[in-house]
Amino acid sequence: MAEHYRKHKLIIAMCRFSLTAMNQLCKVCNEPAAGYHFGAFTCEGCKSFFGRTYNNLSTLGECKNNGQCVINKKNRTSCKSCRLKKCILVGMSKSGSRYGRRSNWFKIHCLIQDQAEMNGRTVEQVALTNGQFHYESKNLVSAIKSQYGEDTTSPNRIAQSSDITRVLKSPVPTNVYDTKLLPTNFTHLETSNISHERKENIGYNRLPLSPVSPMLPLNSSKFLFQHGNEAFIPKGYSRATKLYKMDVNHNYSYQFLAINKYDSSQEDTPVVMDYLADTQETPIDLSVKKPPQLPMTNYNLCLINKQSSRHPTETSSIANILESPLDLTRKMC
């Protein structure tokens, strides 16, 4: 337990660094991204291009390649029409802007995702080796089961595993594009799912359950998150913070937490908290890309994203989980 919290502190400490140090790539041209601009990670060039072009669509010109150009770093200036189309496709929009620093939660998920892709592991495996228990949902289900049984009759029942699988199985809306640009310029794009709600296009879409703030290294077996009376946070975080939650549409929302108890004599033990439910379930402005719709079973709860080619009885995952944790000292500048 103490070990987990030591790791956690490392993660918190590194969250002070800039997100631009992460190796995000421009979603349009694949150049290293300069930041999150108009709803997507982009380079300086694509950011400026989108900002200029948005208010000056008449200067776009026509594609000489039948709109089939594949945008990359080299050719991005050669076809403005296709470049803008790519911008729209990756979700850029004037209404997708965000300000201020990213949450620690977001940064940690960037790291974990990055690490998972680099090592070919699942996000859950990486998360587990770094004390981010909230990625692992199977334990939560079994914990709830054993705790409360399968009582489906009581109206006061605590959440059941069926509730959770229902969340995971729910249909997923498809991508959302900027409504101003679409009809006038790119009518050939699919417009049936257009909405004013924007979704961020980073691929941190694999969180099976309650991606909780990094300040809250959640022991899922103790976290009755869905009915919400307890959470655990490490000693030292004595202020209200946020708790993130994914709804049936894979939108993320947050709620505020407040501490009820704080035992300063216990150095490394977590602190029990209540959380304050937000009935509005307001989507997070900086939300993430939605996962593809996959058939779900009870078995692959923890394997949601990896197409469940795994057997539920597989034991090799233990070895993966026991791998070395994230090297949190690298790529800090």
Next chain:
Amino acid sequence: MAEHYRKHKLIIAMCRFSLTAMNQLCKVCNEPAAGYHFGAFTCEGCKSFFGRTYNNLSTLGECKNNGQCVINKKNRTSCKSCRLKKCILVGMSKSGSRYGRRSNWFKIHCLIQDQAEMNGRTVEQVALTNGQFHYESKNLVSAIKSQYGEDTTSPNRIAQSSDITRVLKSPVPTNVYDTKLLPTNFTHLETSNISHERKENIGYNRLPLSPVSPMLPLNSSKFLFQHGNEAFIPKGYSRATKLYKMDVNHNYSYQFLAINKYDSSQEDTPVVMDYLADTQETPIDLSVKKPPQLPMTNYNLCLINKQSSRHPTETSSIANILESPLDLTRKMC
């Protein structure tokens, strides 16, 4: 026995959930609120914005929409003028909090009561539309009834919803705007209400419902403590705490709780406790600032601000009174 425990635990958890839900949204932009800032529940962004802008009105700029912008979470950064106007409209001010350093539950309660009186609705109705579901006891009462049967004869019976529908009347203040910002920048706002009393002068000393800490599910209808010497609290609440109680005259008192038994081997089960009654039964002070003896004028509004500041003995000249409230922080130069 185990079955008995489970029922208790479920109900306790439910009580805690409903009582813990603050559900406050930013009055300016509708994002989940981070706290009570400058006189209103606001998010972090609107809090910082107001704090910055108040001392730097020259940077406001002009609204390009004739001052008609409807502020929300997405567009709040696009028109500073309208954002600040909204801040003022919802009552933000640097002149000090109306309610002092009371709990957020107290503030929410006061605000709900104000709103109920202004709109001629019951506190319960307003509470429900503000996400304060704990004011609504019917569901809980029926739930408990179904669990324990309907014993209406016992003096310890569960409270009926009729027990808590009594609402005390008190004078209703209309809107009060910040006096520094109004005349110079927003003369088009309705100013006829400025001469009314500030809310800090309204007495909330006879609250019909419980504006108490979220830790303490206090409505008598939600207390299982009444049925004996046992209470159930989740594991981890190992420190002495208070238990609030409302008597038939709607006076509140509290008792101290202390742990007698603590089974640390049971990881996730609630802990059975006895509670130790405080012989004093000290009543809770639910009053806010006393109403003044003099009728209010425009002058008096400023005077009140002064008096509630740190120098109550300072005798102010008329010139001083007409000045804007002192605020030397965050000079933008």
Next chain:
DNA sequence: CAACGAGGTCACTAGGTCAT
């Protein structure tokens, strides 16, 4: 001492500038 708001910090971004 637990709760909480004001104020501060600084990681972040839209928009502008200007050499290319």
Next chain:
DNA sequence: ATGACCTAGTGACCTCGTTG
């Protein structure tokens, strides 16, 4: 027209002081 660089905010997180 482009994009590296700059500037004025913006807001997530934190500290400190007050207070009940």
